[in-house]
Amino acid sequence: MPTIALILFTVFAALGFGWRSRDQHRRMGSTGFKGISGQLGSVEWLAGVGLVVALIAAVAAPLLQLAGVVAPVPALVATWIQLTGIVFAVAGTAMTVWAQLDMGDSWRIGVDEGETTTLVRSGLFGRVRNPIFAAMLLFGLGLTLVTPNIVALIAFALLAVSIEVQVRLVEEPYLLRVHGQSYLDYVATVGRFVPHVGLRR
Numbered sequence: 368m369p370t371i372a373l374i375l376f377t378v379f380a381a382l383g384f385g386w387r388s389r390d391q392h393r394r395m396g397s398t399g400f401k402g403i404s405g406q407l408g409s410v411e412w413l414a415g416v417g418l419v420v421a422l423i424a425a426v427a428a429p430l431l432q433l434a435g436v437v438a439p440v441p442a443l444v445a446t447w448i449q450l451t452g453i454v455f456a457v458a459g460t461a462m463t464v465w466a467q468l469d470m471g472d473s474w475r476i477g478v479d480e481g482e483t484t485t486l487v488r489s490g491l492f493g494r495v496r497n498p499i500f501a502a503m504l505l506f507g508l509g510l511t512l513v514t515p516n517i518v519a520l521i522a523f524a525l526l527a528v529s530i531e532v533q534v535r536l537v538e539e540p541y542l543l544r545v546h547g548q549s550y551l552d553y554v555a556t557v558g559r560f561v562p563h564v565g566l567r568r
Contacts, residue, residue, distance in 0.1 A: 368439075368449055369429035372513040375456045376426055379506055383463045410536045417529030424522035425507065429514045443515035452512025459506025466491045466498035486546045488553055494562050496553065497538075500530045501560040534559065 405411025431437045469490030491498035511523040559565030
């Protein structure tokens with residue numbers, strides 16, 4: 368299973384980050400990657416670092432399991448659990464690519480305060496406000512279930528917390544400043560990560 372987890376992560380990284388950044392650079396002259404934003408120690412910086420560390424830990428988990436350094440949590444070792452994890456990871460990867468395509472030229476990794484992009488409300492963005500992050504959470508959960516060791520569990524927890532901080536404390540305030548009433552109308556009708564959940568009235 369650790370080998371399968373590494374393959375799943377490689378595919379996710381290639382499609383979710385590599386291919387999309389290259390395509391964005393070809394069309395727009397920019398990769399869309401804004402890096403870790405904010406001043407050292409700021410909320411923006413902490414969220415960005417958290418995401419990076421979570422991704423590194425997600426790769427380390429199957430590698431450490433392969434090396435025999437960590438073992439899966441016994442209660443989470445069952446064929447149906449690992450197969451569910453594979454399904455979740457594949458679905459999360461597919462949903463990430465789909466959402467990135469829906470986002471079009473507005474796709475970015477990170478927030479650039481000096482840049483204004485279109486408020487995308489079509490496709491998956493018409494169902495949830497953060498489909499890419501929702502897809503990353505689904506992928507992360509899937510990967511954790513494939514190699515459910517302590518490092519993987521910590522990586523997923525860090526991913527979830529970092530995404531929550533990035534969305535609630537960085538991106539939502541930024542989008543409100545940039546789009547004003549249009550964004551308020553959007554958040555009143557479209558859920559944050561799950562349809563109809565996380566509405567702001």
